[in-house]
Amino acid sequence: MNRRNFLKTGTGAVIGTAAASLGIPSFAQSSGKTLIVIFQRGGADGLSMLVPWGDDLYYNLRPRIAIDQPGSSNGAIRIDDYFGLHPAMQSLQPLLAEGHLAYLPSVHYPDGNQSHFESMQYIEQAIPHQTVSTGWLNRYIQGNPAGGFRASTFDWELDKSLRGVADVVTINDLDDFNLGIGGQREIDVINQLESIYGNTPRVDSGMRRLTHGSGTTAMRYLGLVQSVGDAGPANGASYPDSRYGKRLAQIARLIKANVGLEIATTNIGGWDTHDDQGSGESDGDLSQTLREFSDGIAALYQDLGPEAMRDVIVLTMTEFGRTAEENASRGTDHGAAACWMVVSGADELVAGQHGQWPGLSEDELYRGRYLDWTIDYRDIMGEILNRQLGVADPGSVIPDHTFTPPGLFS
Secondary structure, X not given: OOHHHHHHHOOOEEEOOOOOOOOOOOOOOOOOOEEEEEEEOOOOOHHHHEEOOOOHHHHHHOOOOOOOOOOOOOOOEEOOOOOEEOHHXXXXXXXXXXOOEXXXXXXXXXXXXXXXXXXXXXXXXXXXXOOOOOOHHHHHHHOOOOOOOOEEEOOOOOOHHHOOOOOEEEOOOHHHOOOOOOHHHHHHHHHHHHHHHHXXXXXXXXXXXXXXXXXXXXXXXXXXXXXXXXXXXXXXXXOOOOHHHHHHHHHHHHHHOOOOOOEEEEEEOOOOOOOOOOOOOOOOHHHHHXXXXXXXXXXXXXXXHHHHHOOEEEEEEEOOOEEOOOOOOOOOOEXXXXXXXXXXXXXXXXXXXXXXXXXXXXXXXXXXXXXXXXXXXXXXXXXXXXXXXXXXXXHHOOOOOOOOOOOOEO
16 A cells, blocks of 8 residues: 555544644643543524424524423423433433533523534634634644554544644544554564654655655554554444444444543534424434434443543533524524533533523514524633633633633532
8 A cells, every 4th residue: 555545545644734823831740631522514503403392482582492391191201390411412421420420401602603614613713703724622742742543533534623734633533543554464564654754755845745744643543543442332232223323332442442532532423403393202303313323422421431431521512502592494494502411420510501591472583583692612622621621721722711610620
């Protein structure tokens, strides 16, 4: 296999891009911690994920797609006198009850954008209403250089949050992350390629430096994968039979292998529910997506076990929520504030609701039709950077923002 073909179509895409005008911060590495970011792409309906069943206005706004009150057939799973989980999210209820799940029902940013592409970009780069070439997680890695299997997107292409000058990899399938040779011969070839890529380029050029850095990183990751093995889920965990489920299982596999995985990102689609969204029935479009989403997180927690989950944080996010009122097609359109979640076994996690509820009356809705935001998404990222990844000053990673931590950790 020649170098060009390996870097273009091989086991992992190693990507580095210019850091634009943003500087590279410097701080100490937080050892043994892992952050898993799950992006719900398409704009997940927070008013179905976290159902405000105690408010009659919710049922007035959604006469055909609202989730019934707790106790009803396909009704919400009661959290308190106001909120409940969608019935398809049953697998997360034990985590909430045991103090391992926090929810933030109204997350967004000022002057929210209803474009999928732009809103996803603003969130993943952690800088709204601008275009920069680096994501917030890549900027963290830049200021925290270290070896090991640092960071990866588990999907077809690198997530924007991990794009930047720090070398990371994309892995579509860990089982295919190899040279296709097998056995000792594959290990020998990897060692040879690592030696080749490790040589300093004779000619100083951007492309040669990129090839040198990308190739060296790819070989290092390949070598680490050889030590992972193919052990299946532990503790009786059963992941959804989907790409999303398989990728979460492989993230857990790397964490259990102790190869140094610090950041993992992955995605789940199916949230752009403009029509026939469904309500609480089990075969509804949104119900099926919510079940897959929730069952994957619950399986990850069970697979890793309570002890390992003390050092793991799962952060879920989406580019925006949906309109508070249903549309004529029994669906919802692009909105503003969305529901984000944090799952962890850390004793310091403060479970339950975070952020003030903005309300559903017309004068409380943003522009009269969108759930308003009360938590800036950068505050969530900043608190996680500080508490999970050891960043003393989150402003070194997320510039031009005054942080107000939502209090996810005690």
